[in-house]
Amino acid sequence: MNNNHKNNKAYYGNFGGQFVPETAMFALTSLENAYNEAKKDPSFSEQLNDLLKNYVGRPTPLYYAKNLSQHYQHHIYLKREDLNHTGAHKINNALGQVLLAKRMGKKKVIAETGAGQHGVATATAAALLGLECNIYMGATDIERQKLNVFRMELLGAKVVAITDGLQTLKEATTAAIQAWVAQIEEVFYVIGSAVGPHPYPAIVRDFQSVIGNETQQQLATLGIKPQHIIACVGGGSNAIGIFSAFLNDPSVKLYGVEAGGKGIDTDEHAASLTLGKEGIIHGMKTYVLQDKYGQISPVHSISAGLDYPGVGPQHAHLFQSGRVTYAPITDDEAMEALLLTTQQEGIIPAIESAHALAYLSKLCPTLPAGQPQNIVVNVSGRGDKDMHTVFSILKNEHYD
Numbered sequence: 033m034n035n036n037h038k039n040n041k042a043y044y045g046n047f048g049g050q051f052v053p054e055t056a057m058f059a060l061t062s063l064e065n066a067y068n069e070a071k072k073d074p075s076f077s078e079q080l081n082d083l084l085k086n087y088v089g090r091p092t093p094l095y096y097a098k099n100l101s102q103h104y105q106h107h108i109y110l111k112r113e114d115l116n117h118t119g120a121h122k123i124n125n126a127l128g129q130v131l132l133a134k135r136m137g138k139k140k141v142i143a144e145t146g147a148g149q150h151g152v153a154t155a156t157a158a159a160l161l162g163l164e165c166n167i168y169m170g171a172t173d174i175e176r177q178k179l180n181v182f183r184m185e186l187l188g189a190k191v192v193a194i195t196d197g198l199q200t201l202k203e204a205t206t207a208a209i210q211a212w213v214a215q216i217e218e219v220f221y222v223i224g225s226a227v228g229p230h231p232y233p234a235i236v237r238d239f240q241s242v243i244g245n246e247t248q249q250q251l252a253t254l255g256i257k258p259q260h261i262i263a264c265v266g267g268g269s270n271a272i273g274i275f276s277a278f279l280n281d282p283s284v285k286l287y288g289v290e291a292g293g294k295g296i297d298t299d300e301h302a303a304s305l306t307l308g309k310e311g312i313i314h315g316m317k318t319y320v321l322q323d324k325y326g327q328i329s330p331v332h333s334i335s336a337g338l339d340y341p342g343v344g345p346q347h348a349h350l351f352q353s354g355r356v357t358y359a360p361i362t363d364d365e366a367m368e369a370l371l372l373t374t375q376q377e378g379i380i381p382a383i384e385s386a387h388a389l390a391y392l393s394k395l396c397p398t399l400p401a402g403q404p405q406n407i408v409v410n411v412s413g414r415g416d417k418d419m420h421t422v423f424s425i426l427k428n429e430h431y432d
């Protein structure tokens with residue numbers, strides 16, 4: 033254990049830091065300074081809050097899911113991030129960072145994207161706020177996600193195809209970091225999850241903490257004390273967003289759900305905390321899925337948003353400290369939960385969010401019977417983007 037990190041704000045316990053080329057250090061420092069100033073400036077939060085309310089549609093409802101509650105015999109509340117403009121929580125962060133870019137006098141933003149959700153959110157914010165926008169995307173993903181590529185282009189962004197390696201999110205992220213370092217004066221790099229070098233994980237968490245703050249207020253208004261909160265974890269932004277308001281209250285149990293893919297006894301999953309080892313990826317020290325030579329392993333999940341071999345450093349710390357319980361959910365379990373939620377509640381969740389919903393079937397049987405507990409599930413996004421995946425699975429396989 034290295035305790036030197038304990039008082040360093042770039043670290044969460046042993047995790048985080050700034051593992052970047054020297055040229056990027058200057059940009060990270062000026063980002064941190066600009067962000068600290070923005071935080072103190074009431075006009076910045078006024079502008080952001082106005083957009084969150086009138087453009088994104090916040091606050092999102094905290095919905096009592098009566099039928100799921102009946103099914104599980106516990107009180108299930110859904111935090112409806114699926115109702116946000118552009119269909120997921122990612123817009124909360126994209127708007128915050130693009131506003132910050134504008135404040136810093138940047139004319140151009142860049143971002144990486146896997147399935148295209150963060151790309152669409154960034155292109156949306158850039159269109160709204162009048163900045164040039166380049167999105168780095170693996171060529172394989174471009175092929176798989178044609179509709180989102182078209183959306184980004186329609187919004188005025190340029191989609192840059194990356195043809196290295198597996199041509200997916202990991203390579204797109206590396207390319208975006210390189211492009212950023214090459215044009216560090218003019219360009220703002222909008223990171224899509226609570227990952228990357230300090231101060232990004234803190235900035236993304238802060239912009240997403242609106243989810244947890246609203247949830248806390250909504251529960252208080254209802255006079256309800258939450259006992260369990262569940263969220264899915266890709267890089268970890270929607271999870272840390274809802275957890276952050278409750279981290280200091282030990283009576284609230286927190287659960288982060290990773291992609292178990294085809295099973296954690298196979299090589300096809302993205303369970304970075306359950307099976308990863310400490311390592312460095314994309315500028316941070318965290319848990320990384322890697323082989324015995326330290327090479328980053330290929331990952332699999334039915335949901336593109338959870339398909340990442342690392343995880344945000346604060347989650348790595350919360351895992352090590354035991355404050356949050358992390359568990360894998362397989363592709364099949366997520367699909368079952370997607371169908372259950374759709375048929376019981378008339379809400380089609382994103383497949384990512386279905387991982388969090390599936391955890392109800394693990395958690396509820398372990399709770400005392402006859403004493404309904406209050407459980408909040410963060411529904412990070414809506415399922416529209418996943419219809420082609422769901423369709424092709426249901427054609428080959430029958431679910432009851």
Ligand SMILES: *Cc1c(COP(=O)(O)O)cnc(C)c1O
Nearest residue numbers: 225266267268269270337384413
């Ligand atoms: C991108 C995405 C995720 C995963 O990202 P986090 O940073 O872990 O939140 C989860 N759900 C949806 C709907 C997404 O689009």
